[in-house]
Amino acid sequence: MITVAMVGLLFLTLMVGVTTAVGSSTTTYNAVRTRNEASVVAEAINRARYQPCAGVATYGSVLPAAAAIGGLVASIKSVTYLESRTTTLANYVSTPCTADQGSQRITVLVKSKDLRMNLELVFTKRDDRCPTSIVTVPGETC
Numbered sequence: 001m002i003t004v005a006m007v008g009l010l011f012l013t014l015m016v017g018v019t020t021a022v023g024s025s026t027t028t029y030n031a032v033r034t035r036n037e038a039s040v041v042a043e044a045i046n047r048a049r050y051q052p053c054a055g056v057a058t059y060g061s062v063l064p065a066a067a068a069i070g071g072l073v074a075s076i077k078s079v080t081y082l083e084s085r086t087t088t089l090a091n092y093v094s095t096p097c098t099a100d101q102g103s104q105r106i107t108v109l110v111k112s113k114d115l116r117m118n119l120e121l122v123f124t125k126r127d128d129r130c131p132t133s134i135v136t137v138p139g140e141t142c
Contacts, residue, residue: 045063
C-alpha cells in the first residue's frame with residue numbers, strides 16, 4: 001500500500017513539473033513573439049513623415065492593422081512635444097502644441113490577443129527637414 005502511494009506521489013510530482021515547464025515555455029514564446037511582432041509597429045512609426053504638432057489620430061492612422069502584426073492590437077497612447085530647443089535636458093509636455101520644436105515623443109501600446117502581454121513602446125520622432133536657408137545634398141538630413 002505504501003509503495004502504491006509513493007508511486008502515485010511520484011507520478012503527481014512529475015506531472016506538476018511537466019505542466020510547469022509547458023506553461024513557462026508558452027509564456028516565454030508569447031512574450032518573444034509579441035516583442036518580435038512589435039517591430040512591425042516600430043517600422044510603421046519610423047516610416048511615417050514627421051508632422052508638426054501632430055496628435056494621436058495622426059500617428060494612429062499609420063499603425064498596421066491587427067492582421068499585419070500577428071493579431072496584436074496597437075494603439076497610440078500619447079504624443080508629447082519638446083518644450084524648448086534651448087534647454088540642456090529635453091522636457092516633453094502634453095499640453096496643446098502651439099509652436100513645434102522639431103521633436104515629438106510617441107507612446108504606443110501593443111497588446112496581445114489574450115491580453116497577457118502588453119508592451120509600451122516609446123519613440124522619439126524628430127523633424128529632419130532643413131530650414132530653407134540651408135542648402136543640402138540629396139539624402140542629407142539636418
